[in-house]
Amino acid sequence: MPPIDIAARVIANARLSSDYSVLSLAAPDVGARTLPGQFVMVKPEGVTDPLLRRPFSVFEVLRDPQGVIIGISILNKKAGRSTRRLYDLEVGDVVSCLGPLGQPFKTVASPTRAWMVAGGVGLAPFATLAESLAASKTETTLFYGARTGEELFYLDFFERLGVTLVLTTENGARGTKGRVTLPLEAELKALAAGDRAMVYACGPEPMLEAVAKLAAHYHQPSQVSVERVMGCGLGGCYSCVVPVKHGGENANLVRSCISGPVFDGAELVWE
Secondary structure, eight states: OOOEEEEEEEEEEEEOSSSEEEEEEEOHHHHHHOOTTOEEEEEETTOOSSOSOEEEEOOEEEEOTTSOEEEEEEEEEOOSHHHHHHHTOOTTOEEEEEEEESBOOOOOOTTSEEEEEEEGGGGTTHHHHHHHHHHTTOOEEEEEEESSGGGOOOHHHHHHTTOEEEEEETTSSSSEESOTHHHHHHHHHHOOTTOOEEEEEESOHHHHHHHHHHHHHTTOOEEEEOOOOOSSSSSSSOOSEEEEOTTSSSOEEEEHHHHOBEEETTTBOOO
């Protein structure tokens, strides 16, 4: 379905910490069109500095107690002017919202397992993916890494869906100390012959590269959601190109806003 451009009212802005928040928008038509892994371009209405909207993965598709879709949420981390403005929004404020945009994840079903690998704010596309996998009763694991235990969010949400959690922190305060790729590699090594796991990943690009290469090394498929600066989200500005193989040796540049943000990890050329 084509994206829509709306002025969405803020219905909640839950501050998870001094840096992270979950911004909920009254955007039922966007929510109804959203597939796991797609994104929206957003900016507080009336703001001219910065001028352009910013891309955010759709975090949740929001429903009322009767199950009717009422909007979407995004997971925001303060990192610049745009994200600080979004963090400071209050109920009733208005956000320009264009979406959903981009290519979604391809979901798998049993007996293939689903392994989601999230680094920090890379958790964002996995709430909708986890719901879709739970609906198909697919065995799902979330490998979730952050700097500290306080930056591991929404664990109860995933546990309620039956997702197995494997946590890592850089300081060792919660879960295993170290990078999230360490337990992932251990589980890849432990797969029995003939077992199949689809590895989904979102986070910093070095992590995506490591995850995609680990999956390929152990002969498992991967899908990665890249985080690139996007000027328009519609393919017009060419600010978000990524190199891909497309089955050949030479890299071809494609726009991640329309060919992605989700790509086959084995198809990306890692720079």
